Every structure is written in structure tokens, then in C-alpha cells.
Amino acid sequence: MNKKTNIQSAMFAEMQNKNLFRKAKNHAFEYLESAFERDIFPTEAALKNLEKFEESMPEKSGDGEQIIDLLNDYGSPAAVPYNGRYFGFVNGSMIPTSLAAKNLSIYWDQNAAMHVMSPITAKLEIVVQNWLIELFGLPQHTVAGFVSGTSMANLAAMAAARYRLLKNKGWDVTEQGLFGAPKIRVVTHTHIHSSILKAISLAGFGKANIEMVECDKHGKIIPEKLPELDDSTLLILQAGNVSSGAYDDFATICKAARDKGAWIHIDGAFGLWAGATKRLKHLTKGFEHAHSYAVDGHKTLNTPYDSGVILCQDEEALISALHTSASYLASNERREGMYLTPEMSKRARVVEMWAALKYLGKDGVDEMIFEMHERAKQFAEILAKTVGFEVLNEVVYNQVIVKCATDEMTQLVMEKVQELRECWAGGAVWEGEQVIRISVCSWATTSEDIVRSANSFKKALALVKSDLT
Ligand SMILES: Cc1ncc(COP(=O)(O)O)c(C=O)c1O
CATH class of the missing domain: 3.40.640.10 (Type I PLP-dependent aspartate aminotransferase-like (Major domain))
Structure with a gap:
């Protein structure tokens, strides 16, 4: 006798037809296509849509494909892409082979x-x-x-x-x-x-x-x-x-x-x-x-x-x-x-x-990490030359810390950078002062990304100044 429960039958069918996995894969590919170009932080609408997940635990078993769609429809837009213009915390991207x-x-x-x-x-x-x-x-x-x-x-x-x-x-x-x-x-x-x-x-x-x-x-x-x-x-x-x-x-x-x-x-x-x-x-x-x-x-x-x-x-x-x-x-x-x-x-x-190691090899590790260092230096050089920003550290590796004229100004500029969504950097306290911390930690960061991101910093500073006057 080969008797299966309803849920067993459903799961055996899912394992056999694999539609569920195809769906997840297609959604994942769609996500990847936009992940390196889209807004660096979810839009307000995407964040609001997270309410769709607020429900009590279902009484009955569900439909796998619908669950994957739900996750994609409201989850994917609320994910943060750690791409070449993400400089927050020390969050790396992902090497495709990895x-x-x-x-x-x-x-x-x-x-x-x-x-x-x-x-x-x-x-x-x-x-x-x-x-x-x-x-x-x-x-x-x-x-x-x-x-x-x-x-x-x-x-x-x-x-x-x-x-x-x-x-x-x-x-x-x-x-x-x-x-x-x-x-x-x-x-x-x-x-x-x-x-x-x-x-x-x-x-x-x-x-x-x-x-x-x-x-x-x-x-x-x-x-x-x-x-x-x-x-x-x-x-x-x-x-x-x-x-x-x-x-x-x-x-x-x-x-x-x-x-x-x-x-x-x-x-x-x-x-x-x-x-x-x-x-x-x-x-x-x-x-x-x-x-x-x-x-x-x-x-x-x-x-x-x-x-x-x-x-x-x-x-x-x-x-x-x-x-x-x-x-x-x-x-x-x-x-x-x-x-x-x-x-x-x-x-x-x-x-x-x-x-990751097999793909990069020793030369690839060297090249990738040295490039992060070079791009961090580029970011620091641009900001150091921009009136209104002061770079506080010697860029020995991939981290840059920068401040504006006052703690309040630094905080407002950081918030504006985040609001503009061109790039993302977070805050920290350095020697008792508010700073913006930039971590170049992605294989995908190019010199164009740095220019685009530094421009966003400059724009944020200008906007904050005009708001304050
Ligand atoms: C110097 C240092 N140590 C430890 C950690 C914690 O690492 P994890 O988040 O992987 O636990 C971090 C995270 O940024 C870090 O920068």
C-alpha cells in the first residue's frame, strides 16, 4: 500500500515538476539583472509593501508557487543590493561563481x-x-x-x-x-x-x-x-x-x-x-x-x-x-x-x-582587493578636494571617513545621501565626532561608480546647505 497524505502528495508533485524551483530561479535572475543598477535602497513604496507579510500563521497549507511569487513581489523590491555603489558598514557583494x-x-x-x-x-x-x-x-x-x-x-x-x-x-x-x-x-x-x-x-x-x-x-x-x-x-x-x-x-x-x-x-x-x-x-x-x-x-x-x-x-x-x-x-x-x-x-x-578562491586565484584576490583600495583612495581624493568635506583618515585599505563642518551638517548630509539613493553610506563616531563612513567592499565598484557616488555626496551637501538657508 502506497498511501500518501495530501501534503506529501503535493510535495512529491512539486519535487517532480520543479515549477517551484524554475519560478524561484526566474525571479532570482530578474533580481540579479537589476541588482547592479537599481536604487541602492528600497523605495518608500517597497518598504510600505512589507505590510503584505503581516498576517497570522495560516491554518491550512498553501500553494508553493504563490508563496514564491509573494516573496518576489514584495520581498525582492525591499532587499538592499550590495552593488558597486553600496558603501555601508563593511558589506561585500557576491562573486558570481561563488x-x-x-x-x-x-x-x-x-x-x-x-x-x-x-x-x-x-x-x-x-x-x-x-x-x-x-x-x-x-x-x-x-x-x-x-x-x-x-x-x-x-x-x-x-x-x-x-x-x-x-x-x-x-x-x-x-x-x-x-x-x-x-x-x-x-x-x-x-x-x-x-x-x-x-x-x-x-x-x-x-x-x-x-x-x-x-x-x-x-x-x-x-x-x-x-x-x-x-x-x-x-x-x-x-x-x-x-x-x-x-x-x-x-x-x-x-x-x-x-x-x-x-x-x-x-x-x-x-x-x-x-x-x-x-x-x-x-x-x-x-x-x-x-x-x-x-x-x-x-x-x-x-x-x-x-x-x-x-x-x-x-x-x-x-x-x-x-x-x-x-x-x-x-x-x-x-x-x-x-x-x-x-x-x-x-x-x-x-x-x-x-x-570564490578557485575562481579568483591568487592573482585575482590581489587584483580585486587592491582595486577596492584604489577606489577608496579615489573617493577620498575627490571629497578631500571638495569644499565642505574633510577626510579624516589615511586610506591604507578600503575605508574612508569624512565629515562636514559640524556634527549636525555631517548627519544631515549622510541622511540626504541615503535619501538620494545613488549610493549608500552610513554614519559612525570617530574621536567623538559624527562622521560618514565609506567602505569600498565590492568587486563591482568602478571608477565611474566612485565619480557618480562622490557627485551624489556633493549634491547632498548643496541640498542640505540650501535647506538650511
Ligand atoms: C573589524 C570587524 N570585526 C568584526 C566584525 C563582525 O563581523 P560579522 O558581522 O561577520 O560577525 C566586523 C563587521 O563589520 C568588523 O568590521
Whole structure:
């Protein structure tokens, strides 16, 4: 007897005729066609239409194709295209091959936890781990865990550091916890990213216990201001300040700190990629002496979301900290993805990083990232020459911070830029002042995009001035 429920019959039919998937694909293609030209932020009408989703949970099962249409009709226009004129936060675009590879792997619907659940994912994780080691010039024994983003990579690094520093003092934090444990000192600086502060609090170190070190005017730690470091210290540095793009001086700090027994973690969410390029590599000089690194694919590498990596030179610490039992190391020869990340079940997110790296090659990574740097410099040069704007940072990488005559003016100009919808940039506070932050983080940004966007900034300034008079 082959009896199916109504919903089973409907789903078998959908799987067989695939109209649902064709529809989604057609809508996706339509979206992609306009994504690099359309308004950079949804129109007011598109935002208002989001009300169409406000309904109570349906009692009865629905029609798949209608659901996909609804999502496209009112969802697609309310999505933000991170194209060549999107400069907000540090949001990257997507490399076409990487997006296509992700799409294929979504149909596989793999659980990347273990080799036995997905041999292809396990294989690609090893391949990408090796490529990243080579690209960044890290020691062969470095391991990579594929996480949702840098926030999670930072947290995983805190756990590994905590494990190792305490283990060296004869304390197994995974068994004994933090109550009564020897004290860990956390040293970082005033410009560290908020995701590090979150990771510090989640790891149980307490934000109030941080030994905060002063930074210079670029937002880099001042090495001479570092306290005495020792084998109880977790030192957290940064490759790429989220506003200025500045890099801490790893060459001066990392080796010396390591020699003292400290654990060094580097948050390189978007900036670590400089270390994978020929022409910007100087920015990360000396970073190989750190113990752990957090880096995203979905920022400067331009993989689709969500794609982050924890790189750790101490495999035992990472696995022991994230996994319930360290016996894995002794008992299992096979690399299992889940032991290197906080999650167990997760999608095959390595696929899109593999595809991006395979497509770009080393030269492509270099070219793409250097081009972002050049375009950021172009943007800064135009604005620096425009009366009414002042560029506040030295553009070492892809970030530009700019202000107008007063905080109020800066805020109004930023809002006007956003309203004009030619390009999109957000705000930040830099050294107590309101600024507009421009992050060039898309493979698609051309010099024409920069000119068009800078013109929009100039227009916004003129409009705000005339509104005020
Ligand atoms: C320097 C830095 N660290 C960490 C993060 C957080 O990364 P994610 O959003 O991938 O968790 C960001 C995000 O912009 C960042 O710029």
C-alpha cells in the first residue's frame, strides 16, 4: 500500500515538476539583472509593501508557487543590493561563481557537521583550509573552522585562548569552569570592534576587567602603552579598523607578546585579506606570530553571506574548547568540521569560499582587493578636494571617513545621501565626532561608480546647505 497524505502528495508533485524551483530561479535572475543598477535602497513604496507579510500563521497549507511569487513581489523590491555603489558598514557583494556554487549546494542541502554526513563538504573544508594557510602564509598546522561570520570566529578564538592559557596553568576550563580558575588578563585597545567586546563578555572575562590600551589618531594601538604581558594574557589586536581601516603594528607586538607566553588573537574581519595580497601585504607584517585570527568571506572576499572563518594555530586548544571531549584528537584521524566550530549542524558554507578562491586565484584576490583600495583612495581624493568635506583618515585599505563642518551638517548630509539613493553610506563616531563612513567592499565598484557616488555626496551637501538657508 502506497498511501500518501495530501501534503506529501503535493510535495512529491512539486519535487517532480520543479515549477517551484524554475519560478524561484526566474525571479532570482530578474533580481540579479537589476541588482547592479537599481536604487541602492528600497523605495518608500517597497518598504510600505512589507505590510503584505503581516498576517497570522495560516491554518491550512498553501500553494508553493504563490508563496514564491509573494516573496518576489514584495520581498525582492525591499532587499538592499550590495552593488558597486553600496558603501555601508563593511558589506561585500557576491562573486558570481561563488553565488552560483552556493545555489547548487543549497539544492544538496548538506549538513557540514561530519564527513559521513557530507563527504564533499568535508573535502572542500580541507582544501580551503590549505589554501588559506598558503594565502596568508600561516604555519602548516593551522586549522580553519567555517563559521557564520567574524563575530562567531572571535567567540571561538576567545574559547580557544581561554582553554590554552588555563591549561598551561594546570586548569581544565572545559571541566572545571571559570569559578575559582586562575585569572586571565584581557588586553586590547580602545578601537577594537564591538564584536570583540561581545565575545569577551560571552567568554566570561567581563568587559570591566579589560586592560584597555590607548590608540593613536589612526585608531591603532600604541605599542609603548601596552602593559607588561605574561603567560596569563590574552592580547586582542585588529587588522583593519572598522572606520579608518588602520592596522595594529603586528611586527612590533606579536612576536614579543608570544615570547612572553601571551595568546594573541587578531580580528581581521575584512582586513586580514590584505595579508593575501602582494601589494598590501605590508599591512599585516608580523601577524603570523599570533595564535588565532577571525576573518570573513562575506566582506572583502565577496562571498555571499554567511561566511566566516576561525583560523587557529593551536588545533588542540580550539577543538578542546569547542567540543565536549578532547578525546577526539587521539581517537579520530579524520578532520570533522563540527569540532572546529561552535555549531554542530550547519550548511555547507565552505562551498562559496572554495568557489570564490578557485575562481579568483591568487592573482585575482590581489587584483580585486587592491582595486577596492584604489577606489577608496579615489573617493577620498575627490571629497578631500571638495569644499565642505574633510577626510579624516589615511586610506591604507578600503575605508574612508569624512565629515562636514559640524556634527549636525555631517548627519544631515549622510541622511540626504541615503535619501538620494545613488549610493549608500552610513554614519559612525570617530574621536567623538559624527562622521560618514565609506567602505569600498565590492568587486563591482568602478571608477565611474566612485565619480557618480562622490557627485551624489556633493549634491547632498548643496541640498542640505540650501535647506538650511
Ligand atoms: C573589524 C570587524 N570585526 C568584526 C566584525 C563582525 O563581523 P560579522 O558581522 O561577520 O560577525 C566586523 C563587521 O563589520 C568588523 O568590521
